[in-house]
Amino acid sequence: MKITFLGVGEACDERYPNTSLLIRGMDPGGPGGLLLDCGFTVPPLVWPWLSSPDELAGVWLSHFHGDHFFGLPALLLRLWETGRTRRLAIVGQQGIGDLVDRTMDLAYPGFRKRLGFALEFSQAEPGESLNVLGYEWRTAVSEHGQRCLAVRLDGPGGSIFYSGDGRPTAATLELAKGCRLVVHEAFALDSETVAGHGTVAGCIEFARAAGAEFLAVVHVQREVRRDRFERARAMLDAAAEVDAFAPEPGDQLIL
Numbered sequence: 006m007k008i009t010f011l012g013v014g015e016a017c018d019e020r021y022p023n024t025s026l027l028i029r030g031m032d033p034g035g036p037g038g039l040l041l042d043c044g045f046t047v048p049p050l051v052w053p054w055l056s057s058p059d060e061l062a063g064v065w066l067s068h069f070h071g072d073h074f075f076g077l078p079a080l081l082l083r084l085w086e087t088g089r090t091r092r093l094a095i096v097g098q099q100g101i102g103d104l105v106d107r108t109m110d111l112a113y114p115g116f117r118k119r120l121g122f123a124l125e126f127s128q129a130e131p132g133e134s135l136n137v138l139g140y141e142w143r144t145a146v147s148e149h150g151q152r153c154l155a156v157r158l159d160g161p162g163g164s165i166f167y168s169g170d171g172r173p174t175a176a177t178l179e180l181a182k183g184c185r186l187v188v189h190e191a192f193a194l195d196s197e198t199v200a201g202h203g204t205v206a207g208c209i210e211f212a213r214a215a216g217a218e219f220l221a222v223v224h225v226q227r228e229v230r231r232d233r234f235e236r237a238r239a240m241l242d243a244a245a246e247v248d249a250f251a252p253e254p255g256d257q258l259i260l
């Protein structure tokens with residue numbers, strides 16, 4: 006499994022695009038790429054990594070804040086422009102199909118009907134296990150201003166956990182247990198707590214408690230990332246029992 010960190014930023018960072026990951030299997034005959042979250046700054050980052058409009062197999066949307074899903078209209082527009090014919094899986098929480106339809110209608114009225122390829126929606130609610138695109142999907146609710154689902158994907162090459170937005174909860178920790186890679190948002194460093202968001206210190210503790218081999222910290226608040234990130238790096242470097250790092254856009258990890 007190859008993970009590409011397309012963007013690692015929060016909603017309004019002028020230097021770091023919205024957090025988004027591209028997951029691809031190592032088997033060329035596999036189902037194709039999977040995009041985890043698609044905020045408004047993400048679509049331009051996707052194209053250099055795709056060799057054809059049919060390569061992307063699916064999209065996961067953790068929640069409905071703009072920096073996590075407002076890129077979808079532009080993503081679908083270019084897939085249509087470049088001749089995609091393959092069905093696209095879109096996975097998220099309850100109500101996802103209706104919300105995507107309404108978003109498309111606002112962005113490009115009437116365009117949804119002319120797409121030329123099908124959208125296949127799947128709801129991955131906590132307590133359920135879903136099999137889509139060769140992965141087993143499970144979810145848990147994080148603590149965030151809007152309902153957000155952390156997701157765990159088990160597939161060839163291992164298991165990964167992606168928090169979306171939000172502070173860890175007992176349920177998200179249970180979900181992450183045994184994953185090789187934890188990708189977690191950390192809006193703040195440690196002492197300054199921000200309601201509905203994680204911290205670098207909390208992520209390290211979370212990843213250790215989950216028994217993860219790797220921790221990638223993303224979605225760091227822009228001023229923290231700009232002015233105080235040396236401290237975050239020192240905390241990540243000093244983390245025991247887990248290989249913790251803060252990826253830059255374009256960084257890749259192979260599991």
Ligand SMILES: [Zn+2]
Nearest residue numbers: 015016072170
């Ligand atoms: Zn966000």
Ligand SMILES: [Zn+2]
Nearest residue numbers: 068070149170
């Ligand atoms: Zn959010």
